[in-house]
Amino acid sequence: MTAPSADADADDVGLLSAILTLILPSGGDPAGLARAMLTRFGTAGAVFAADADELSAVVEGRIQVVVTLPLLREAAIRLMRTRIRQGNLLASHDALMAYLQAVLARDTLEQFRVLFLDRNARLIADEVLAQGTIDQTPVYPREVMRRAIRLKASELILVHNHPGWNPMPSREDIAMTRRxxxxxxxxxxxxxxxxxxxNGGATSFRQAGLL
Structure with missing residues (x-):
């Protein structure tokens, strides 16, 4: 990961410094530690989503940091989930994409999840239905449809991640979606x-004209 640029990441340094000031004993260097974390991970979002072992190495084992940052990430995800439950999910595309990137962008294993919607496109449930290796997850259509019927869903949004690489759909992704x-x-x-x-963002089949 390259070092953060001075202008783009000033806010990230400020945010992380403020958090570190609250959770670390006095006499430390919150700003210096914040810059070290950003140098390693790139953005504040990536810091919050970092693997515990990687984070621990950067912060030199400061357990307060290793424990608190993932809790803040989980709180943010729950807030975003609450917001996308409040209305028509198809009309809240930006909020949906932000939520999915927060949940999945730094996962090291590929997973397949489904957002089940009612006839008014309101979220009923967001469930992980399969998890696999770093580059492959088995998808079983029967399980997807069985769960949709049980939840009395009318519409589905399929979601999966490409750990560590770009979000462009493969031929297999397109074929599976059509099936x-x-x-x-x-x-x-x-x-x-x-x-x-x-890691490079997210791709919507609907916006790309693939659905």
Whole structure:
């Protein structure tokens, strides 16, 4: 990871410094530690999502930091989840993408999850249905549809991540999406989108014209 630029990351340094000032004993160097974390991970968001072992190495084992930052990340994710539950999810694309990137962008294993929506595109549930290796996750259409029927969902948003690389869909991703879309149609369900999340952002099949 390259060192952060002075202008773009001033706010990140300030945010992390303020948090570190609250959780570390007096007499330390919160700003210096914040800059070290940003040099290693790049952004404040990446710091919050960092692996505990990697984070511990950068902060030299300061347990307060290693414990507190993941808790703050989880609190932020729960806040975003609450917000996307409050209305039509399809009309809140930016909020949805921000939520999915917060949840998945730094995961080291590939996972497949589904957002189940009612007929008004309100979120019923967000569930992980499969988790695999660093570059492959088995997807079982029967399990997806069974869960949708049990939850009385009308619409689905498929989501998976590409750990450590770009979020562009592969041929396999496109084929799998079309298969799920066909099965869903037979059952009276609608696949509204498939979002792929990577370290470089996220790709929406709907916005890319693939659905």
């Amino acid at each position: 799920l879309e066909q099965i869903a149609t037979v059952l009276g369900l609608t696949v509204r989108d498939h979002v792929i999340v990577g």
